[in-house]
Amino acid sequence: MGTDNLQGAASGRPGGTAATMPADRFSMRTRRLLWVWGFLAIPILFYAIIRFYPTFQAFYLSMTNWDLVRPAKFVGFANYIKLFKDPQFWKVFRNTFTYLIIGTPLSLVIAFTVAFFLDRVRFMHNFIRALYFLPYLTTAAAMAWVWRWFYQPPPIGVINDVLAIVGIPQQPFIRSTDQALFSVMVTAIWAGLGFQVIIFMAGLRAIPTTFYEAARIDGLGEWAILRKITLPLLKPTTVFLVVFSSIAFLRIFDQVYNMTTNDPGGPLGSTKPLVLMIYQTAFGSYAMGYAAAQTVVLFTILLIVSLLQLWILREKK
Amino acid sequence: MTDTPALSHANIRPGRIITWTLLFIGGLIMISPLLFMFSTSLKTADQVYDLRLIPAAPTLANYISVLADGRFMRWFLNSMFVAVTVTISNCFFDSLVGYTLAKFEFRGRYFIFIAILSTLMIPTEMLVIPWYLMSSQLGWLDSYWGIMFPGMMTAFGTFLMKQFFETVPNDFIEAARVDGLNEFQIWWKVAMPLVTPALSALAIFTFLGNWTAFFWPLIVTTSKELYTLPVGLSSFAVEQSIQWEMIMTGAAIATLPTLIVFLVLQRYIVRGVMLAGLKG
Numbered sequence: 001m002g003t004d005n006l007q008g009a010a011s012g013r014p015g016g017t018a019a020t021m022p023a024d025r026f027s028m029r030t031r032r033l034l035w036v037w038g039f040l041a042i043p044i045l046f047y048a049i050i051r052f053y054p055t056f057q058a059f060y061l062s063m064t065n066w067d068l069v070r071p072a073k074f075v076g077f078a079n080y081i082k083l084f085k086d087p088q089f090w091k092v093f094r095n096t097f098t099y100l101i102i103g104t105p106l107s108l109v110i111a112f113t114v115a116f117f118l119d120r121v122r123f124m125h126n127f128i129r130a131l132y133f134l135p136y137l138t139t140a141a142a143m144a145w146v147w148r149w150f151y152q153p154p155p156i157g158v159i160n161d162v163l164a165i166v167g168i169p170q171q172p173f174i175r176s177t178d179q180a181l182f183s184v185m186v187t188a189i190w191a192g193l194g195f196q197v198i199i200f201m202a203g204l205r206a207i208p209t210t211f212y213e214a215a216r217i218d219g220l221g222e223w224a225i226l227r228k229i230t231l232p233l234l235k236p237t238t239v240f241l242v243v244f245s246s247i248a249f250l251r252i253f254d255q256v257y258n259m260t261t262n263d264p265g266g267p268l269g270s271t272k273p274l275v276l277m278i279y280q281t282a283f284g285s286y287a288m289g290y291a292a293a294q295t296v297v298l299f300t301i302l303l304i305v306s307l308l309q310l311w312i313l314r315e316k317k
Numbered sequence: 318m319t320d321t322p323a324l325s326h327a328n329i330r331p332g333r334i335i336t337w338t339l340l341f342i343g344g345l346i347m348i349s350p351l352l353f354m355f356s357t358s359l360k361t362a363d364q365v366y367d368l369r370l371i372p373a374a375p376t377l378a379n380y381i382s383v384l385a386d387g388r389f390m391r392w393f394l395n396s397m398f399v400a401v402t403v404t405i406s407n408c409f410f411d412s413l414v415g416y417t418l419a420k421f422e423f424r425g426r427y428f429i430f431i432a433i434l435s436t437l438m439i440p441t442e443m444l445v446i447p448w449y450l451m452s453s454q455l456g457w458l459d460s461y462w463g464i465m466f467p468g469m470m471t472a473f474g475t476f477l478m479k480q481f482f483e484t485v486p487n488d489f490i491e492a493a494r495v496d497g498l499n500e501f502q503i504w505w506k507v508a509m510p511l512v513t514p515a516l517s518a519l520a521i522f523t524f525l526g527n528w529t530a531f532f533w534p535l536i537v538t539t540s541k542e543l544y545t546l547p548v549g550l551s552s553f554a555v556e557q558s559i560q561w562e563m564i565m566t567g568a569a570i571a572t573l574p575t576l577i578v579f580l581v582l583q584r585y586i587v588r589g590v591m592l593a594g595l596k597g
Contacts, residue, residue: 299443
C-alpha cells in the first residue's frame with residue numbers, strides 16, 4: 001500500500017525532488033541520517049544508562065556480598081546457594097505461586113463469564129461495563145486499606161457484618177494464616193478484573209458474526225458454539241491475558257504491603273510474595289547482593305512465563 | 318456503542334432479564350468497596366460502625382481536616398507533578414522514537430528496535446537495586462527526578478507508537494518534505510496529529526501507571542515532603558491506625574482524580590485499553 005501511494009505521488013509531481021537531482025541526493029540522505037541520530041541520541045543514552053547498564057549490574061551485584069556500607073566483594077554463586085537453602089525463600093516461592101496458580105484461572109473465568117454475557121447486554125451496556133471497569137482505575141495502595149477495613153472483625157468489618165446477617169460465623173480473614181493469602185488475592189483479582197473484561201470483550205467483538213451464523217445453520221447449540229467457535233477463536237486473547245495476569249500475580253506487592261503493614265507479609269509470612277521478600281532484604285536488612293540474587297530469580301521466572309506464551313502462540317500458527 | 322456485532326446471538330435467550338440482573342448485581346459488588354469508601358469518608362467517627370451506605374448526617378469534616386493537615390495537599394501535588402511530567406516525556410520521546418523506527422530507513426534500525434523491545438523482558442524489581450545505587454551516588458535520592466527518571470521513556474510506548482506511525486501514508490511525509498518542512502516539523506505537525514488515538518491511549522496509561530505507582534516511590538523517597546500520594550497515604554494510614562473514616566477519606570482523595578477522568582473520558586479510555594491491550 002505504501003509503495004502504491006509513493007508511486008502515485010511521484011507520477012503526480014513530474015520533476016520531483018529525489019529523482020531529478022542526483023547531485024543533491026547524497027547530501028539529502030546524509031542530512032536525513034543526521035536527523036535520525038539526532039532524534040535517537042537522548043533515547044539511546046536513556047536506554048543504555050537506565051535500562052541496560054542496571055540490568056548487567058543486577059547480575060553482577062547478585063554475585064557480591066554488597067551491603068551499602070562496605071565495598072562489594074565478589075562471592076560467586078554464594079547468594080544463590082544461600083537462597084535455595086533458605087526455607088523462607090521456599091515459603092515465599094510457594095506463596096507467590098499460590099497467588100498465580102489460583103488467582104489467574106479464577107480471575108480469567110470470572111472475567112470471561114462477565115464479558116461473554118455483558119457482550120449481549122444492550123440495556124445500559126456502558127453503565128454496567130463501567131461498574132466492572134472502575135476498580136481497574138483505582139490506586140492499589142489506597143484500595144488495599146479499604147479491603148483491609150472490610151476484612152476487620154465485627155462490628156467494624158463490613159464483610160463480617162454481612163456474614164452475621166446471613167448467619168455465618170465470624171471469619172478472621174487477614175488475621176489468620178490460612179485465610180490471609182486468599183483475602184489478599186481477592187483484592188488483587190478485584191483490581192484486575194475490569195481490564196480482563198474489556199480485553200475479552202474486544203476479543204469477542206473481533207470474531208466475525210458469519211462464524212456464528214454458519215454454526216447456527218449447521219444446527220449447533222449455544223454450548224457447542226461456545227466450545228467449538230468462541231473459545232478456540234479467542235485463544236490469542238486468552239493466552240495474552242493468562243500471561244499478563246500471571247506476571248501481575250508474580251509481581252504482587254502493593255496489596256500485600258498495605259494490607260499487612262504491622263507485620264509485612266504476615267501473619268507469620270503467610271502472605272509474603274517474592275517482591276516483598278526482595279524489598280525487605282534490600283531496604284530492610286540492606287543485604288543488596290542477596291536481594292539482587294532474588295531479583296534475578298524473579299526475572300528468570302518471568303522470562304519463562306513470557307517464553308511459554310511465545311511458544312504456545314507459535315504452536316497455533 | 319452500536320448494537321450490530323452481537324445482535325445475531327442476542328435474541329435467542331429468553332433469560333435476558335435474568336442475565337442483566339445478575340450482571341448488575343455483580344457490578345454492584347465490584348463497586349461496593351468504592352461506595353463504602355466514599356460513604357465512610359462522609360461519616361463522623363461514631364457513625365463508622367453504621368453500615369448504611371447513605372450517611373445519616375453526611376459531613377465534609379474529614380476532608381477538611383485531612384486537607385488542613387497540609388501533607389495530603391503536598392502529596393497530591395507531588396503525584397500530579399510526577400505523573401504529568403512523566404506522561405509528557407513519554408508522549409514526546411516514545412512517539413519520536415516510534416516514528417523514527419517506523420518511517421526512516423537507516424542502518425541499525427532493526428537492532429535498535431530489538432534492543433528497546435528487549436527491555437520489556439526486564440522487570441522493574443530487578444532494576445531497583447542498581448537504580449537505588451545510581452541515585453545515591455548521583456544525589457537523586459529523595460528528589461522529584463529520582464522518582465521520575467526510571468519511567469521517562471518506555472519500550473511499551475515506543476512499540477505502540479511505532480505500530481501506529483506505520484499506518485501513516487508515506488506520501489503525506491513526502492509531500493511535507495516537498496513543502497520544505499524539516500524532519501522534526503514533519504513529525505510534529507504532520508505525523509503526530511494522525512496518531513492521536515494512540516497518543517491518548519499512551520497518555521492515559523502512563524498517567525494511570527504513575528499516579529498509582531507505589532514500589533519505586535516507596536524506595537526512593539525518605540522525607541515525607543516528597544512522598545507521592547500512594548506512599549503518603551500508606552504512611553498516613555499506619556499512623557491513623559483505627560481511625561477508618563480518616564483512612565477512607567485519604568483513600569477517596571487518591572481515587573477521585575482517576576474516577577473523574579474516567580467519567581469524562583470513558584469512551585476514549587475503554588478504547589485505549591482495547592487498543593493497547595491488543596497491539597501490545
